[in-house]
Amino acid sequence: MKELGALIRRNVSLFFKDKGMFFTSLITPVILLVLYATFLANVYRDIFESALPAQFSVPDSLINGCVGGQLVSSILAVSCVTVAFCSNMLSVQDKVNGTLRDLTVSPVRSSVLSLSYYIASFLSTLIICFTALGLCLLYLAKQGWYLSTFDVVCLFGDVFLLVMFGTALSSIINIFLKTQGQISAVGTVISAGYGFVCGAYMPISQFSVGLQRVLSFLPGTYGTSLLRNHALRGVYDEMIRIGFPSEVVEGIKDSIDCNLYFFDRQVELPVMVGILVVAVIVLLLIDIILTGIRSRKAEK
């Protein structure tokens, strides 16, 4: 335990002392928030308003709250994974600059080393993503606040789960990286592609049926949906309260992936949580097994 604690402390210190790495990670969600609010908020608002029947008069704050919830859930869904990839790069850098040799000449087990990278990366990512969530909540408060305390707690829980998922996923990918160039390439690919794959940049409901089915096998999709459900639950309640027909509300939920379907069967929120938890466990097991295999291979 002493070894694990010391390694976690070292890894977290290195992450926060590397100002380039820290600010790049922190700035990702902030830039996303600014870009979304500047360019996409109006698009979302127009789509939402055009989808409403003509006789409906909806308060601005409700529309803003709905659009804001959608933006915030998208930003957090992307950030939890991309920031995890960024913070977890230390394990690759240690390989690249030879520090790993210095750690492995000591009697520390490879599983402890691997776990220390995971936990440290998880903690660093969590700090950044919770900060981002705080900023997002401020943004929602300004746009239109419909969240209950329970919703806020659930959002923190969703971020926690998605950070675990993102960190476990990045740990596995990092096992195969050996150079600085590979680190940059993976970072670019994840930043550019993950938002589409998880339904953050565009709702999955707008993709073709075939693609929707493929994406329904990816756990990240359910993470986005969890965030979206919790960010918008209060908005939907308000819609019902002011007289939106439940069919309309369900239609909105369908269109922005609050309702997700696995081969035409709706996936309930507890099941989404279960999928993410199982995904994290499976990814961690794969990580431990692959780390063991790779370290034995490295000794040959």
Add this chain to the structure above:
Amino acid sequence: MKQIIEISHLNKSFGEIKAVQDLSFSVREGELFAFLGVNGAGKSTTINILCGQLRKDSGTVMIDGADLDKNRNAAKRDLGVVFQNSALDQPLTVRENLRSRAALYGITGKAFEERLRELARLLDFENLLGRTLGKLSGGQRRRIDIARALLHKPKILVLDEPTTGLDPQTRSLLWNVIGDLRRRENLTVFLTTHYMEEAADADTVVILDGGKIVAEGTPLELKNRYSGDFITLYGISEEEVKTLKESFEYRNGGYRIAVPDTAAATELILRNPDVFRDYEIVKGRMDDVFLAVTGKNLTGGAEK
């Protein structure tokens, strides 16, 4: 004296390349053991096997009586390693670096602070503890590398080309510290180096070439076996030197004659007492030994 490292019939290949071939040698407790060879001779492979970084194909490696295969962690506790390039964390302070590494050996809290104080005094870096490692000079960083290797009080200090790139003053300082440690703690030092004058101070030297041992012994034995003596005559004319009927060269104000050994030098002097008025006899250098054994030069970090 007890053998602290015993390597027998060690073999390691990477695909078709035989990096180490049937290597057998032992290191006595408390000695300075020098391991020489050009790049690719098998030094790093052997050290990596010794430090548990690589698995061998066959052979046995015993460290302080324990089989490396059976108790790798115990062996790792007996070894302190100083890598050719510093492998510590540049953005962290000296104290943070050493604290994180000490914990890997279970040394924390008060025990760590005590050991840190001891090492800081010994290696003279008390004023550097709060400084960021990346901002230290090469020599200062090397002292911290050595402190890191000594944190857990290892029985064997492995130095992999520790002074490459350091200025002569820092090299001298480091060797003084290592000499002091050997005396005080009976530390065994396993050294690879490109500096022949460092190898000349070793108790035992092993020269590797192509993954095999090509020469082994004390520096004196190796010099006697592979390099002759040199007599340098001063205060005489070239004509007088020519009367000796030996090949010679003019160097640094004297005429240098190579002879097979000290007996031959004595015989030459006794035969020509009039010529030998002011002279000195010196043994060949380790460079000469290395050249004679491998056919290659290895001087000051560069293979020629």
